[in-house]
Amino acid sequence: MSEKLKIGISIGDVNGIGLEIIIKTLADSQLYKYCTPIVYGHTKVASFHRKATEITELNFNVINTPADAQDKRANMINCWEEDVKIEPGVVNKEVGKYSFLSLERATNDLLRGEIDALVTAPINKDNIQSESFNFPGHTEYLQERDGAAESLMFLVSDTLRVGVVTGHIPISAVAQSITADKIVAKLKLMNNSLKNDFWIRKPRIAVLGLNPHASDNGLIGNEEQEIIIPAIEQARESDILAFGPYAADGFFANATYLQFDAVLAMYHDQGLIPFKQIAFESGVNFTAGLKFVRTSPDHGTAFDIAGKNLASEISFREALFTAIHIVKNRVEGAELNENPLAFSKLSRDRD
Numbered sequence: 001m002s003e004k005l006k007i008g009i010s011i012g013d014v015n016g017i018g019l020e021i022i023i024k025t026l027a028d029s030q031l032y033k034y035c036t037p038i039v040y041g042h043t044k045v046a047s048f049h050r051k052a053t054e055i056t057e058l059n060f061n062v063i064n065t066p067a068d069a070q071d072k073r074a075n076m077i078n079c080w081e082e083d084v085k086i087e088p089g090v091v092n093k094e095v096g097k098y099s100f101l102s103l104e105r106a107t108n109d110l111l112r113g114e115i116d117a118l119v120t121a122p123i124n125k126d127n128i129q130s131e132s133f134n135f136p137g138h139t140e141y142l143q144e145r146d147g148a149a150e151s152l153m154f155l156v157s158d159t160l161r162v163g164v165v166t167g168h169i170p171i172s173a174v175a176q177s178i179t180a181d182k183i184v185a186k187l188k189l190m191n192n193s194l195k196n197d198f199w200i201r202k203p204r205i206a207v208l209g210l211n212p213h214a215s216d217n218g219l220i221g222n223e224e225q226e227i228i229i230p231a232i233e234q235a236r237e238s239d240i241l242a243f244g245p246y247a248a249d250g251f252f253a254n255a256t257y258l259q260f261d262a263v264l265a266m267y268h269d270q271g272l273i274p275f276k277q278i279a280f281e282s283g284v285n286f287t288a289g290l291k292f293v294r295t296s297p298d299h300g301t302a303f304d305i306a307g308k309n310l311a312s313e314i315s316f317r318e319a320l321f322t323a324i325h326i327v328k329n330r331v332e333g334a335e336l337n338e339n340p341l342a343f344s345k346l347s348r349d350r351d
Helices: 018-026 030-032 043-053 096-110 137-147 171-177 180-196 212-216 223-237 248-253 268-279 314-340
Strands: 003-012 035-041 060-063 074-078 118-119 150-155 161-164 206-209 243-245 262-265 284-288 292-298
Touching: 003 096, 003 212, 003 314, 018 035, 018 043, 018 314, 030 035, 035 043, 035 180, 043 060, 043 074, 096 118, 096 137, 118 161, 118 314, 137 284, 137 292, 150 180, 150 268, 161 180, 180 206, 180 223, 180 262, 180 314, 206 223, 206 248, 206 268, 212 223, 212 243, 223 243, 243 248, 248 268, 248 284, 262 268, 292 314
Parallel strands: 003 035, 003 118, 035 074, 060 074, 118 292, 161 262, 206 243, 206 262
Antiparallel strands: 150 161, 150 284, 284 292
């Protein structure tokens, strides 16, 4: 791809670390060799956080639409007009609406094809709730906007990729939410993403059990025998290289994950706790299974360090480059499929 991608960035909670890690990322001039960033927020809010980071050389180019974005500049679309009272580290119900205004405007442009991918800074899942946003998090909102029947919360790094069958639901609802059909659907999404988004030709996927010790052959629960194993067998009939179920504790403690291209966990914390322990700084949250590309850092708003210039931008930067990488893989893959090399049977004759 010769043209640089336009990457939209939503700012998350204005009282969290979102704009701090955005500004620290965009202050690196090398970034502009690979993309044209467009931040959805407001210049006054950005100026407040820029002073806190003591980064003076970064100035935002204010634009009205992505078509106006300037190359080699950090571009900003102002998503509201009023002044916002910023209180770093404070959970404020009133400022949640600005998280949504940023996300909504960026998503609208993404769906219109005006930007090539979206990177979302962390929201507070409580104060963003409103009549317009009634979702557990980004993943569910973007799935609905995409019109997708399923999506996959997919945490990725250089050494580990973890998806989850159930996402933002109470732990008390996990067992009854897990079905063979749901596991197979997530395995298909994961398998397709590994092939199309990460260009892994024959992905090997490990599936974790639900119960301690993966139930010890039914001694501790029956979900493995009645749901998970049949789902793995069904997936393998669809040419998905799925293996398991594995007991989660030993699987991660023994670094068995290094033998696989990805891991499917049964619930949120089963997958995310080991992932963040292993790849917290470099980990990226990717929503697989959508028509568009969305990534985010694998951490939250970090109110405890907001405004103190202590937040690391590494995960956010990785999220931005992961988005670029996946978009390019998808485009190049589509081009190859449209124009495959002609197949010709080789003759034994050398004349």
